[in-house]
Amino acid sequence: MADDTVWAxxxxxxxxxxxxxxxxxxxxxxxxxxxxxxxxxxxAQAVIGATGQNPRKGTTHTWDDVQSELCDVALTAMVxxxxxxxxxxxxFTAHLERVRERSLGGPAASAAPLPGRD
Numbered sequence: 396m397a398d399d400t401v402w403a404x405x406x407x408x409x410x411x412x413x414x415x416x417x418x419x420x421x422x423x424x425x426x427x428x429x430x431x432x433x434x435x436x437x438x439a440q441a442v443i444g445a446t447g448q449n450p451r452k453g454t455t456h457t458w459d460d461v462q463s464e465l466c467d468v469a470l471t472a473m474v475x476x477x478x479x480x481x482x483x484x485x486x487f488t489a490h491l492e493r494v495r496e497r498s499l500g501g502p503a504a505s506a507a508p509l510p511g512r513d
Contacts, residue, residue, distance in 0.1 A: 402483065402484045405470075405473045405474060405477050405483060406477065406483075408470070408474050408477075409474050409477040409478060412427070412474065423478075424478050424479070427474065427475050427478050428475045428478075430471050430475065431468065431471050431472055431475060434464065434467045434468045434471045435468055437464045437467065438461065438464040438465055438467075438468060440456070440464075441456040441460045441461045441463075441464045442456075442461055443456075444456030444460070445457055445458050445460065445461055473487070
């Protein structure tokens with residue numbers, strides 16, 4: 396999916412959620428942000444299930460389930476960001492650049508492969 400398509404999908408999901416939210420305004424925004432905590436909890440549940448760490452339940456999830464839950468976290472965060480600003484793409488891209496510069500030493504460093512990732 397192209398970058399433009401991803402952001403269009405985030406806009407579409409945000410519009411759909413806005414039309415179907417039970418709590419508009421500030422309360423709806425807070426609930427949308429809190430949805431992230433629920434999704435992160437589902438990642439934790441999937442990891443515990445994939446590793447069989449609950450002796451009462453055993454192995455209940457796969458690593459594909461973990462991947463899916465991580466995608467839900469990313470999408471939920473992007474939709475929550477969209478609820479805060481119509482400039483979601485620009486805000487996210489600028490933040491990504493700041494993190495890349497802070498972590499990798501600048502935009503030029505992004506062309507070099509990460510250690511252990513040939």
